[in-house]
Amino acid sequence: MLYVKKELLQVLKKEFKDRVRELPVFRGESTVEVDKEILLPFMGFLKHDERFKMDMLVDLTAVDYPGRKPRFVVVYHLRSIPLKHNLRVKCWAENDEVPTVIELWRAADWLEREVYEMFGVRFTGRELRKLLLPQKYPYYPLRKDFPLEGKETPCEVWDWE
C-alpha cells in the first residue's frame, strides 16, 4: 500500500502550519496528527485538493490511553482512489468530543456510531445512536478499564427496544 510522499506532507505543513504534526513513519505508513479545531477544514482540504483527492474513508476508529488527558485519539484511515495513496490522520478527542466528518464521507456514519458505543467518544454535529449495542447499555466495552466478561449480566437491558 502506497502512502503519501514526503513532499505532500510538506504541503500539509505549509498549508496548516504547526497545527499539523508529522508522526513517525512506520513500515512506510505515514501518519499526521491534527488539532481538533481545524479537523474539518483539514479533512475538507484532503478530500478536495488536487494533490490529495482523498475520496474514500477506509476506516474510522479510536484508541484508548487510560490516564492520559485527553484520553482518546480518533484515527482516520483515508485513501485516494484516483491517486492511489493512503494517509492516516489522528486527532485527540478533547472532552471526548470530535466534530463529525459525515458531510465529507457518508461512510463515517456507522463508523462514528460504533466508536461512540465502544469508546464513548461523542461526535458533534450529528445524531448519535449506538450501532449494535442496546441504547440503554450503560458501559463502553472497548475501553481499557472495561472487564472482558462485562460488569454484570443485565439481561433485561439486552431486550429489543
Add this chain to the structure above:
Amino acid sequence: MGVREGVFLTKLEELINWGRKGSLWPLAFATACCGIEMMAAAASRYDFDRFGVIFRNTPRQCDLLIMCGTISRKMAPIIKRLWEQMPDPKWAIAIGSCAISGNIFQTYSTLRGLDCIVPVDVYVPGCAPKPEAFYEALILLKKKIKRDRPIIVGGEEECST
C-alpha cells in the same frame, strides 16, 4: 402383544412415545458455524429424513430445537421467544461448545450456554461436532422420549431424566 387380523396390542403410552420419537421436527435455525454441520447432517450423505427428522421453517410446527452455535445476548430474547412459540411437547439439543457453555467467548456480549434460557435435553460437545455426533444426540433423545410417561392418571406429565 401380537399381530392378528390387523390388531396390534400395546400400551397407549408406548404408542404416544413411538409417535413422538418417530417424527421429531426441528426448527431450521442456527446462529453460527455449527449450523453448517447441521446442514451436512441433514443433506443426502447423512440424511436426517430417515430418522423422521424434517426441518420446519416455523416454530409453531416444531417439537425440537437444535441450537447450533454461539448465542449472543442480543439474540437470546429471540431464541427464548422461538422456544416459547413451539408447542408442547418439545425438546432442545445444545450443539457445540458455544451452545453448551459459551466456549472461548467469555465476554460481555455472549450468553454462557443455551441452558441459561431454555431447558436442554442433550448436550453435544465439539467444535464443531461431526454429523455423526448429531445422530448420537438424536438417538439419545429418542431413548429419553421412550422413557417418558406422557399419561399418568391423576398426576402431572412427568418429565423423566
